[in-house]
Amino acid sequence: MLLHDIALIFGRYARQTLRSRFQMLFGTLMPLLYLLFFGPLLDDLPLGSAGDSWQVLIPGLLLQLALFGASFAGFSVIVEKSTGVMERMRVTPVSRLALLLGRVLRDALLFMFQAVLLVLAALVMGLRAPLPGILIGFVFVGLLTVALASLSYALAVKVATPQEFGPVINAVTMPAMLLSGLMLPMTLGPGWLDVVSRLTPLRYLVDAVRDAYVGSYATAHMLYGTLVAVVFAVVAVAVGSRVFHRAGA
């Protein structure tokens, strides 16, 4: 029954997303702009990491796509609360967990699709990476999306207005981006910054995907990255589910 409910909710939101070509198009725009305007600046720069500049940059852009996209996913719940759609779904017998997971799975698929587009564009621009590594990167995008979208929806259930929601998300995503080494490896920075960045879950995911992009799969980075991504996703879904349960009485 849970799977049936998840499929229903997923189908509803997938249909909604497919209708919104603007969402599909503009969602990929920011990482593509980084790819076009920032990527070439890194050519031949010593980045202190294995692989060429594209193999360093693209994993960061992939996770950045998930970071900014999934973190703001909760805006839709705020809109649904104001239009009554959220309430209308909550009075049905559908599982509260399905109300969360149906949305989250739509987001994961959406951002993985956008990640595929990004990688295809990067391949045209000069990225060379092993196929298993590229596929691993997509899995990490999916896991990060599940985690962040769950937390974003939970926050959106709790707050009353977009004016409360937006600043909280900005206050979390911006430091997360800077401290995780999405744009440049943190090993380039001073030791204290490297230490602080290790307190950020995203740092471990970035390191793991960068390893995957140079074909190094049996590494400590990969192990820690996988553990952090899975634990983060499980904890975030548990938190989101609890909030949805409590809000749904």
Add this chain to the structure above:
Amino acid sequence: MSIISTSGLARTFDSRNGPVHAVRSVDLTIAAGEIVGLLGPNGAGKTTALRMLTTLLTPTGGAATVAGHDLAGDPAGVRAACGYVAQSGGVDPYLTVREELVTQGRLYRLSRADATARAARLARDLGLGELLDRKAVTLSGGQRRRLDIAMGLVHHPLVLFLDEPTTGLDPGSRTDLWDLVRGLRDDHGTTVVLTTHYLDEADALADRLIVIDRGVVVAEGTPAALRAEYAGSPAASLQDTFLAITGRAAAPADAAPLSVQGL
């Protein structure tokens, strides 16, 4: 036979200025097949009571049974047996009438075939048959409200809760909706509980009125019985009766409700 019964049902909200007792203690018994109007001034606790009975809010006190399901112990059973049409509606403007109705039916566990057939039937009965493939955003106010009602009826609920169902509708659409509600009771035995600020609506539609003020039931009975008891004559106006019961006039339907976080 009662289909809804509550005992000491209460809900208190925490706020910066201390607890807000939106519903202090409500004891209700509603029989199957009744049309019951909940009346009361703004902030009286009508909508909060309705939201508790539909499982949208957890009571902080008391107990209730809806359609044989305990509100606290079996909220999923309550949800399956009830339909709820909120004041704000709840239709996605960018999905079509058919998509919304079929999805809603499936959320209530109807098979795809049953949900599709039910959507077509409801749309026809509520005058939306020609609009099945139109996006909700293109519907008029009256059409949107009929779609809201159809969404609440898609699973043949035993009890239908309507929160301010005719607010914002033109007179013709209001009387159409009254006929629909009467038809639900007469043809299907559906129990209907509605809140309204329109006293003429309550008078014309409800078998029984329950007046809530400051979170408690202050009067209940048929419109005629309330007039006789509180205004001194069965021929008195319901407005005078309401004034006599609450000491305040009924709020205009479009008055802004008292806003309390989480209410």
